[in-house]
Amino acid sequence: MAEDGAPGTHDYRTVASRDIFDGRVVRLRVDTLTMPGGGTADREICGHDNAVAVVALDAENHITLVRQYRHAVGERLWELPAGLCDVDGEEPTETARRELVEETGLEADRWRPVIEVVPSPGFCTERVHVYLATGLREVGRPEAQHEEADMEVARMPFAEAVEAVLDGRIINGIAVAGILATRAVIERS
Structure with a gap:
């Protein structure tokens, strides 16, 4: 067990927080945190709703993917069907069911959690549930x-799809994590 003051034991506390922007998809703020050894430091935080992504596998072992334009990177990317958990009171599994229908026109009889991913923990609050x-x-x-x-x-x-991840045709981080995690789940079954 680490002694107080040893690496990994500092209790980071937010001593101030300032909202900068509140948009439809993201919220931006600056938090001031206590730092190890004394003093404070500012951290810019992007508040983002949690999300879901779906690895939809059919009876022939084909995955359903969507390809859409992502303006931040200026590319059309292959991705898993996905969406924001932005309906009050809706459980992530229900959000995943809704998004799968909205984006692909598919429903599924069986749902299994695969992995949770925090894509950008250095600055963003988003957590993605992959099913x-x-x-x-x-x-x-x-x-x-x-x-x-x-x-x-x-x-x-x-x-x-696994090969497309490994050779760089699929580069969306959530798709990469979801596809590779699903491969591990399948191999263990």
Whole structure:
């Protein structure tokens, strides 16, 4: 057990917090924290709703992916169907069910938590719950708006998706973590 003052034992406390921006998707603030050895330091924090992502595998072991434009990086990226936990009182599994239908027109009979990911803990509060969805059936996709109207939906053999992660065709961090974690889960089963 570490002694008080040893690395890993400092109790970081927020002594001040200042809101900078409150937008539709993100909130920005500056927190002032106590530092080891005395003094304080400011940390810029991006507040972001938690999210879900879905590894949807069909009976033929194909994964359903979506490809959409991401303006921050200026690219169209292959991703897992995903969305924000932005409905009050909705459990993450229900959010995942809703997002899978909205983005792909699929429902699933079986849901299994795979992994939780904190994509950018140095500055962002977002936590992503990744689920494995199986027992898929087509139910139709509702009319999409905004970026989702331009979203491509495709199925790919799961082994190819793993290779696409490893060779750099799939670079979205949540998709990378979700696909590789699902491979580990499948191999353990």
